Amino acid sequence: MSIRRRLMTRFIGLLAGAVILILVLGGSIAYWVIQQLNEASLVDDFASVGLEQLISTAEILPDGTVQYDPALLKRVEENNGWLQVLDEQGRVVDAFHTPSDVPNHYKPGQLLSYWEGKKPFPYQLYLLIRERKGINFTLLYGESNQxxxxxxxxxxxxxxxxxxxxxxxxxxxxxxxxxxxxxxxxxxxxxxxxxxxxxxxxxxxxxxxxxxxxxxxxxxxxxxxxxxxxxxxxxxxxxxxxxxxxxxxxxxxPFGFIFGPALAALLVSIIILLVLLAFWYANRFGYPMLHMLQWLQRLERGHYEEPAGTRGKPRSQKRNGKWRQKYRVYAEVLHSIQSLSSTLKRDEELRRQTDSLREEWIAGITHDLKTPLSSIQGYAHMLEAEKYNWTSEEIREFAGIMLDKSMYMDRLVNDLSMTYRLRSGGYQPPIEQTDVNALLQDLVHRAERNPAYGEGRITFQPATVAVQGYVHIPSFERIVDNLTANALLHNPPQTKLTVRVEPGEQAGDFLIQFADDGRGMDQETVWRLFERYYRGTDTATSDVGSGLGMAVTKGLIEAMKGRIEVQSHPDQGTTIRLIWDRHSNEAK
Structure with a gap:
């Protein structure tokens, strides 16, 4: 249910509840008014109202007597009245509070003479005849009228x-x-x-x-x-x-003492009800809105956590993480604020990482460019000095060294730029489906023709079945070149490298293994293999790389949704596995 419908439902329910409560209050006060009017009528005109109620509430007992409502009998006594119940022959079968001067038997026509005032009688008479449960009651009520x-x-x-x-x-x-x-x-x-x-x-x-x-x-x-x-x-x-x-x-x-208090009670009750409903509405709907406003104000100040309660837990959530009752109506808004908070927090962290990477990149490139630049400047000063007469062979030697240092600087800048883009997530190479066996075989044969590696040091073992993988071919070429160079240039000349391809369990999954029998590495070196500048660089070894090759390799593999694993022990060689498991990555 959308927040619009949820709010509409809550407001309609609130209005309906208020109307029902007002009706209940009005009904209760109306009932009280009716009771008071009835009581006032009994006081004001008991002869007409009270006698009817006496008949309607009377009960005939087994002994023939009549039982009346005690409250009505008390009213008879307060009015100094009396009651008699007569049978069809005029005999009194039941009486209440009857004075001694009132007869207990009435002859034909005698009662009518008393009732019509044709014959003197010391009391004012009221007569009522009603049938109840098959019995005719002749109820005679008299009051002493001074x-x-x-x-x-x-x-x-x-x-x-x-x-x-x-x-x-x-x-x-x-x-x-x-x-x-x-x-x-x-x-x-x-x-x-x-x-x-x-x-x-x-x-x-x-x-x-x-x-x-x-x-x-x-x-x-x-x-x-x-x-x-x-x-x-x-x-x-x-x-x-x-x-x-x-x-x-x-x-x-006569009824002002009833309607006045009733109207005042109704108005006071409605006012109290509206005040209570206002407090309930403010707590039910206003307090969550105030909480969200405070949260947004905290976001504005750079505090991304939800405002917490006295126990340090978010106010809108229970211990099990679900929304509290009064916050559920704003669930979509709270989810949006949570997403905004997470996004801002992530962006803040990325900004700090970006600043750190930028400072690190500037510091690294400044440090790594300083040494080759110093060499180039030194040889340039030597060539410029007039007191030296350099031979053509020496000049070519100096130019070769300067060219080598400049090429090193170019590789260093490219590698630094690539690692920065990979770590910041700015490099997402477009992948395409390709034949991994054919691609890797071509790259291995190209490496075999490199004079720096020597002949017969690389063995390629393709998969027995066709392997189709999703890779970025230029990035894949750089990965193979880096791993081949590390295995052949950082090990003794007799070191052999075996490159093998294995298909995965699902289509599009595969594994490439680079295994050499060189000197190997200890565990600390394995752990820090992908750190930038861990090997270090100097002018004497500039031809073997910038020291960023493994960091670039790991970043390129991860950018293509793969992962790299390294196993190595001293004097036992090194095995590096490149694994592409697309279904496992999607599950994560």
Missing amino acids: AVTILDQVYTDGSYANGKLVLPSEQQDILRSADAYLEILDEQGHILTSFNKPALGTPDSYSIQDLILRTRYPTRYGITTVTIYDEQDQLTWMLSVPLASSPAGMNEN
Whole structure:
């Protein structure tokens, strides 16, 4: 998966997770609001809401009694109410918190008279009939209503005539002790007169809606309001008794204490969630980006290693070398930075090697050219001096020495240039397929005709089958010339050299062996055979090479994807093998 799709997937997942969390928070708060509204409804209107819940949660026990929700029963008790369950004959089969003045059996029509208010009853009644599990429940709920009792007594004993309210002193004391106040309204709801009414916080008139809401929802206004309508005088007697737990004017918005905290909790939860998501996002996506930026800044300063953690390990990797979870999304970028770091580090190392090679090349060529140049300058001064009269034979001798030194200088410069190019990787000869047997036989025969080697010292043993190899012919010729010269010029005159070709196991693989029976070499010489200038040079032996032949040979072989092996012991001769194993090199 590409980094673009990976980032898109992560961002979509993050957004979906945030939406799900917000929905869960909203659902939890909505559930809390519903529970609180239900609780408020129980407090505000238990007669309507609570009775329905009592019926729906009731369980009939084997003994015939009814078991209710304990929380609802507690609410009944807090409201100073009571419960009765009646059968079809009006008998009470179950009761809760029933006062002694409440009958335990109701005759036909008696309950209806109490419920409809046609017959005086000391409690306000609510009746509910429901079927549950095949049984009809007649649930009778009653509440002691002090306001109704007081208003009935005041209306019976008091009077209002000619704009004047007359109340017995006993009724006045009852109103004052209950902190209640009486108001008489006309047909438009205007207050004609009142008794014990507070000076502040009460209106001067009431609409029909105000009367209904105050009578229906006492907790909203903190007072219990009851009314009696006088049909003869068309007046409304209204009595208001403050609730003990809710002062008047405190609950104008009955559900404000629910929706306000719910909305605040929702907003705070969303803010906290967004802050946590921001921190998580910064740690998940921002911290790896900061790590990569620090890495790039280190690369700019020349430090190519990845920034490490407290334990000295790269921050983006585990102990097993795999990416850490939060770094996997940037795997391609991290791989690119790793490659860039490796490339810069390699280039820095190559630059140092190049500088070292250049300094070494300058120092080497300066040192090696100084001796032949000194010889040439010396003979040139001798020829220039007027006090000497040189013969023609001496002049030719001097010219021969100067020519020999100049040729030596030319070989030295060429060999130094070649070793520099080989070590720096700047020389990659184009290889081509050729017949190794025929090529090597031609080069050996050419070497046999060299007067410096002598006659009959080289033996060539071709392979019994045709051998096709991939070589650069000019470089291959120089390799054969170097190895032949080393074997015949650095050994006694009677030394013999055998050159043999052997085919490899795969097509294109072959081996060439140069074996002589000369004086051999010790192990230190073998180890240092391919070092430049190990043999050393001087003007007396300039005709045997520059001292760079074996270094050039090894470099040319490796440039053609081959390798060289040397075996030698003192007084036992030397064997040099040139091996081309293309399949082995490709595996490496």
